[in-house]
Amino acid sequence: MDGAQVPERHELEAFLTLAEELHFGRTAERLRLSQARVSQTIRKLERRVGAPLFERTSRRVALTPLGARLRDDLRPLWEGVREAMARAQATARGVDGVLRVGFLGSGAGELTSAIMDTFTARHPGCEIVMRETHFADPLGPLRAGEVDMLITRLPVREPDLVVGPVVLSEPRVVAVPARHPFARRAAVSLEDLARDTVFGVTGPAPDYWWDFHVPRFTPGGRPIPRGQDVATFQELLALIAAGRGISPMAASVERYYARPDIAFVPLKDAPRTEVALVWRAAGVTARIRAFAQAARDAVTANGGPARF
Template sequence: MERPELPVQQVHAFVVLAEELHFGRAAARLGIAQPPLSQQIRRLEDKVGFALFSRGPGRVALTPAGRELLPAARQALGGLADGLAAARDAGSGRAGRLRIGFAASLALTLLPGLLRTFRERFPAVELDIQEMTTTPQLAALREGTIDIGLLREPPADDTELGFSTVLTEPFVAVLPSAHPLAARRVVRVAQLADQPFVLLPRAVGPSLYDRITGVCVAAGFTPRVAQHAVEWQTVCALVETGLGVSLAPESIRRIRLKGVAFRGIGPGTPRTRVAVAWRKDDPDPLVPRLLAALDEGVGLSPSSTSPRSVRTATPAGRRPR
């Protein structure tokens, strides 16, 4: 048997009348006149197929059908109220789900402080954190499967995505600890010219790969890449085995391997950029809230360099609140 659809307005009128058991008081509470209230109750009774109230001189009482309907009606209205509240929270950015892609190396620096503070400020927001290299992050942003990307060396131009630099950090040389150059406090990039290199594949982060090889070219040589590895931890592990050397962001020093030495590369050290990325047409109010946290320097170490405000480039021209 097909169940009748009960309009919310009629259900609300029924619950109020069931609580007041007086048409005048119920109408006043609803802010309507008595005749419209009576009409709503009659329409609801027509849908149910039975009288919900017994009416007599000076008295109104629930019928057995009315007593049976009342708990379900209250539950339905309560569920609707909860749904409306959840919708308002999501629309205002107080609740919802934020999907964040991040470069693995940022788990050593920026990410823990950022997530901790964001969760403290917005405990009702569900965070979905996905470790991804740069190229997959860019694709996921365009496809709408993540809302925010935290990546290294963003592309120079993109019509769909917005980017803003969060911090910069210097490159360091990564050497086997037994390597002769590891005995030095500072290693010039030119001194690595004859060494095999271990680098991330260009496909997973073209801009970062080009940045590293560009540092080498500026020092007078093109690096001879002997091995590729997708994650910096693997890069360091391969360096430890003696397969080659590398240039890496300074935060990679936090990967503790006994057989790996990290050395500065001298005055005028080139730096790598960490950027936040988002879809320019993203209407999700949680996006500018996370950008605002980054703008305040949340998660940045005292030695980090943040060259410009994230807030100046929030999505769709909105400013975080």
């Protein structure tokens, strides 16, 4: 292309987004444009190129061979431009420095590294310091200023805190002693929990938060007995293994914390558990905004939150 034919920024963005989504509706939604505007932009780019970049039918959108080649040529250049702009903006806005991120359990699961890599590529002058938090006080370190933001389990319904992008969504299981009758079953229900004892929590975790993860009642209204209070996850696992009770938990626990004396049985009718970014509503910094944007972009590139 000569200088007069260099495409405009919005044309490149529309082309690369459509090349990824292969759907005009989703492309329009991501770009916050109308489908007609996206279609018009793509046609304008095709006129610049001099040939179709997409094959369109009533049922599908596909890249032409020329479109696929252009996508492959443009994508690294486009990412380079975005990262260069992000670095320049970081310098101007003060993103460089240290960002302290608290995480509960396995954090964002397999998406954690993608979020970190995206942020670090854009802001190499900002160091991320990770700190583990515990379910006895999942929000305390954030309120105390010990971390700048959290990767933590929902629900979080606090007026002084902001819930950002959801980064992980997964089903739940119930952890039981290896010799427990439930261990021989393919799945259990929330109603089954009333037949055993679960655990309370020691610490200032919000009641609504613990009650979501370890309910007090079954859907049918039967009380679920609560036994000993626990303060840490390892304490919880040790008590389950010792036969002191059972506990609902995220399905990923079986992957990251498997042990021979505990069985993990699918909890078939429990709502999914989600992980999101959370930060203080007051004092939002450029670092926090940049990390939240990196998380949103990583989720988008993944096709949605990580799923287990």
